[in-house]
Amino acid sequence: MTANVLEVRELNKSFDGIVVAREINLTLQSGRVVGLIGPNGAGKTSLFNLITGVVKPDSGTVLLEGAPLDRLAFPQRVRRGLSRTWQHIRLFPSLSVLDNLLIGTHDYPGERLLNVLFRHAHLAEHDKAARERASDLLARMGLGHVAGALVADLPYGQQKLVGVARALMGKAKCLLLDEPMAGVEGQSYAAMQRIVREVADRGVAVCVVEHNVAFIRDLCDEGVFMFAGAIMARGTVADLTRDPQLTELYFGH
Amino acid sequence: MEYLYGIIIIVGLYVILATSFNLIIGYGGLFSIAHPVFFALGAYASALLARELDVPMPLAMLAGALVAVVASVALALPSLRVSGDYLLIASIGFQLGMLEVIKNLRFTGGPGGLTNIPPFLIREFGRESYVLLVLFLAVAVTLLVRWIARSDYGRAMSAMRDDELAFASLGRDAMRMKIVIFGLGSGLAGLAGALYAHYFRFIAPEQFEILQSAAILTMVVVGGLRTTWGPVVGALLLQALPQMLTFLNLPPSVLGPIQGMLFTGLVLVFMFFRPQGLLPAEDVWHGREGLGGTRRN
Numbered sequence: 001m002t003a004n005v006l007e008v009r010e011l012n013k014s015f016d017g018i019v020v021a022r023e024i025n026l027t028l029q030s031g032r033v034v035g036l037i038g039p040n041g042a043g044k045t046s047l048f049n050l051i052t053g054v055v056k057p058d059s060g061t062v063l064l065e066g067a068p069l070d071r072l073a074f075p076q077r078v079r080r081g082l083s084r085t086w087q088h089i090r091l092f093p094s095l096s097v098l099d100n101l102l103i104g105t106h107d108y109p110g111e112r113l114l115n116v117l118f119r120h121a122h123l124a125e126h127d128k129a130a131r132e133r134a135s136d137l138l139a140r141m142g143l144g145h146v147a148g149a150l151v152a153d154l155p156y157g158q159q160k161l162v163g164v165a166r167a168l169m170g171k172a173k174c175l176l177l178d179e180p181m182a183g184v185e186g187q188s189y190a191a192m193q194r195i196v197r198e199v200a201d202r203g204v205a206v207c208v209v210e211h212n213v214a215f216i217r218d219l220c221d222e223g224v225f226m227f228a229g230a231i232m233a234r235g236t237v238a239d240l241t242r243d244p245q246l247t248e249l250y251f252g253h
Numbered sequence: 254m255e256y257l258y259g260i261i262i263i264v265g266l267y268v269i270l271a272t273s274f275n276l277i278i279g280y281g282g283l284f285s286i287a288h289p290v291f292f293a294l295g296a297y298a299s300a301l302l303a304r305e306l307d308v309p310m311p312l313a314m315l316a317g318a319l320v321a322v323v324a325s326v327a328l329a330l331p332s333l334r335v336s337g338d339y340l341l342i343a344s345i346g347f348q349l350g351m352l353e354v355i356k357n358l359r360f361t362g363g364p365g366g367l368t369n370i371p372p373f374l375i376r377e378f379g380r381e382s383y384v385l386l387v388l389f390l391a392v393a394v395t396l397l398v399r400w401i402a403r404s405d406y407g408r409a410m411s412a413m414r415d416d417e418l419a420f421a422s423l424g425r426d427a428m429r430m431k432i433v434i435f436g437l438g439s440g441l442a443g444l445a446g447a448l449y450a451h452y453f454r455f456i457a458p459e460q461f462e463i464l465q466s467a468a469i470l471t472m473v474v475v476g477g478l479r480t481t482w483g484p485v486v487g488a489l490l491l492q493a494l495p496q497m498l499t500f501l502n503l504p505p506s507v508l509g510p511i512q513g514m515l516f517t518g519l520v521l522v523f524m525f526f527r528p529q530g531l532l533p534a535e536d537v538w539h540g541r542e543g544l545g546g547t548r549r550n
Contacts, residue, residue: 083422084422086422094536102405103408103409104423106424110406116401116405116406169423170423170424
């Protein structure tokens with residue numbers, strides 16, 4: 001179970017001379033959790049933006065299961081199985097928790113206008129299945145009791161969990177998590193850790209940007225250290241955190 | 254009686270215009286001021302098809318709506334590709350430019366307008382039949398927009414309006430959704446135009462000026478953005494009330510300014526005392542109970 005799911009080859013990007021990605025080569029494998037470590041401004045979130053197509057690279061290519069994604073727009077890449085979360089969560093405040101998750105199913109026949117106008121019978125079945133999947137996911141995260149609540153009424157940690165649950169409603173083959181643990185503690189922390197591990201065990205390739213070194217150490221199979229838009233090292237998390245050179249880069253002078 | 258029928262029809266048409274504009278600006282979050290020109294396109298297309306080519310009138314009216322759909326999609330496609338804000342700029346250009354085109358073409362009657370538009374239903378069944386048709390369609394359009402807003406499609410519109418990037422990150426195409434909303438809303442304006450043309454039987458460019466856009470926007474905002482009945486109340490208040498004043502038998506020199514003051518006065522009062530509109534805007538999405546959506550606990 002270590003097939004290459006995502007391959008990034010020689011990715012470059014700079015904004016007005018500021019390099020955010022320099023010759024990035026990265027592979028993510030099925031069933032493995034990779035932690036992306038580095039100081040602020042190292043280009044970790046930018047790398048997610050380049051992989052998902054939110055930002056277009058200057059050069060380089062991104063492959064999902066061997067197929068190049070470069071010509072596809074962000075939503076199309078997501079439909080292929082590239083899923084991501086956001087540092088600032090970005091939930092839909094006008095919708096309940098359950099409805100936030102239902103938007104996460106890529107294809108919802110009830111959302112095609114013609115189907116709305118001429119309601120087909122199979123819609124009800126699809127709707128029921130999607131609701132069951134969403135409820136099941138929420139229950140596994142310990143959020144079953146807040147399915148009907150508005151997301152703004154939830155504590156921050158639970159909102160982060162909803163963000164991850166929403167990204168898992170599609171058929172993700174590769175999951176990019178942007179700081180899932182920032183501001184998360186207690187039960188939500190444990191739930192997050194459990195769910196990310198579960199996702200990886202189902203064969204999804206996971207990449208996590210995180211500042212919480214304990215979380216990285218507990219969860220990640222390996223770590224990648226980024227600095228100034230370049231990958232400086234890749235190895236076990238223990239090795240990376242022991243390396244005095246990397247520690248100095250991380251904490252500055 | 255004929256005067257009263259005229260008022261009812263005008264109010265009914267403004268209900269369609271305000272409700273369809275509510276779909277665009279309220280539910281879709283799309284800023285456009287070209288609503289009057291789609292109203293005009295529907296009116297001109299239907300009138301010309303019926304007058305010049307003897308197309309049966311129900312067909313001509315549908316074609317009028319279709320012309321508005323096609324024109325709006327043609328406007329939205331390139332502008333939304335640039336950015337959402339660009340639609341506003343493009344719509345100003347389209348509103349002003351298209352009206353100039355209509356003024357300068359020969360077959361549209363130029364600035365003088367188009368006369369002798371064939372009437373629909375009036376000769377055979379009397380004016381009442383047309384009043385009923387317009388009222389029926391006004392109710393139908395209001396319920397249609399309500400149905401869409403509360404369906405799964407409405408839930409997706411709500412999410413798209415909340416956060417477009419998050420919407421895209423779930424594999425959803427915000428641009429396609431915006432084009433559909435804009436096309437449908439503009440098509441309904443075109444239908445209102447066609448209904449207008451075959452009752453009043455005279456249309457001229459001055460009836461579709463940019464000021465109409467302000468009037469329609471005011472109806473939606475005063476009535477209540479993203480509500481079913483807000484645009485209906487807005488259209489009633491801002492169209493029927495000034496018209497009713499004419500029954501007071503005031504001399505025209507007094508009546509005109511009073512109507513103007515009433516209109517601007519209402520807008521000012523609402524801006525200060527009730528900016529959310531008569532009916533509060535729905536910031537939380539409500540689906541139908543059961544199948545359609547999940548209600549808040």
